[in-house]
Amino acid sequence: MVLGSGETLLIGRAPQLPDDRPETQLRFTAYPLPSCAPHVSRLLGEVIVGDETVRLRWHSRTAAQLSSLFDAPAGARRVVLSDTVTVQLDEGENQLLVLRGKQVGDDLLLVVDVVRMDTSVTRPIPLPALQDLDAAPTKDAPGLVPGGREWFVALALAEPWLAGDDDYPRPPTNREIYERVLGWHGYAWNLERTQRVDDAIRRVAAVAFGPREDPFRSEAGRNLRNIRFAVARRAAEVRLVTAQDLAAANRAAAARHRS
Template sequence: MASVVLRPGESLLFGRAPHAAATPGPGRIALTLPDCAAHVSRLVGELVVGENTVMLHWLGAGEAQLSSLFDAPGGARRVILARSMSALLDRGENQLLLLLGRQDGQSFTDLVVNIDVETDPELLSELPEGLDTEKGPGLARGSRDWFVALALCEPWLAGNDDYPRPPSNREIYERVRQWHGYTWNLQRPQRVDDAIRAISAIAFGVSDDPFAAPHVGRLQNIRFSVARRAAEVRLVTSADLADVERIARNRNFPPPEGSPASPAGQ
């Protein structure tokens, strides 16, 4: 990872190919992040240094996780950044994690960017421009794994992040049956487990898949991590949940009185 030093009044544009997405100028530097996956936006963020503040504006289509370590009663903070969000950086070490943003062959892992507010070695990078942004790894909409991911992540997508546990296999099966009708034999718990393993491999990337590593403790702890991660990398979204709920309501809604499908119309 190339490094740059920014001083008050300067800013840094960074991403897979920032030179192709924005025009650098005096005090405005562009930095290409190495080993970016093709689905990472050409311009993911802008770091702006003021007299007393350092502000990060997130411009990418995908999500990132911002963490900071600082001496405060609350300890470290961690927030998920989505497009058009901004965050003030804390003094000292900050870490920006582009979720599944690094590509090595066919494998995807998180791309880490370290930001030190106060001191950083001086090294400017001039790397070539990239091609158009591609679609990132995901699930086929309407597939078995997509519906299982939706049911698994429902507490997080609905805003219940303090939900005490991830949904059980039976609960996942019932939700898919309610939303879709056809259930791909998910009444068999092994089918649900198989789907969650497939979701985990996509959400974490093969090399970081918790199911592929030796683990101790309850598998429910891994399931909790998979559910939260799948929601963070937007394998399924709140909009997806709203869509399937709406479709299910419309499917089960009784036909208007007098219509051919209603008892009075027959």
């Protein structure tokens, strides 16, 4: 699909105009993404083409990453997208990765190539009849039970990434995970047993990656520490646990210790 200056592309599971866009503006087109998972938002975002810039406005809580690969001013970059964020796309190839965006659990990749071209080769594209106004409501994304054993294990595993310590040299050990969960919750189920921590991490991986990309299934023989590192980062990226969850757990632990 080719867009020119003044045109906007709406992307998502069943995109339609945002409430703040008048329907009298006709230079919109909708692109329903194929094979979307039911938890992907009807409208993920807008690609807005101006005279000199191309912007991506994100409308969804669906986790996604934007990477500019070739002609970014300072080299390759990666931006984590969140609701209401607007970013300018770089000239050249921009890759938009919607995490767990496909029905089969895989990530969904879209490519936006920004090039300068003769504006005479494009024309305004009216909003077509591709809008599915009767599409099913967006479902909740696969997740963990808040406050459950696997949820706390994911919180402990992903803590360095949630706290902004991306250069943490290694994933937490089973003993460290047990001690963190005990400190937060006051009760650690049976996580003092190493096998129980391993089992919980496998369940976290299955939710974070989906069945087809689960590293415990697809990477036989891979170093388990590397897998644990990947699961920790992925749990943070797809927001199985968040920085807000970490702050709340720390507050609850501090309040319990004071009492």
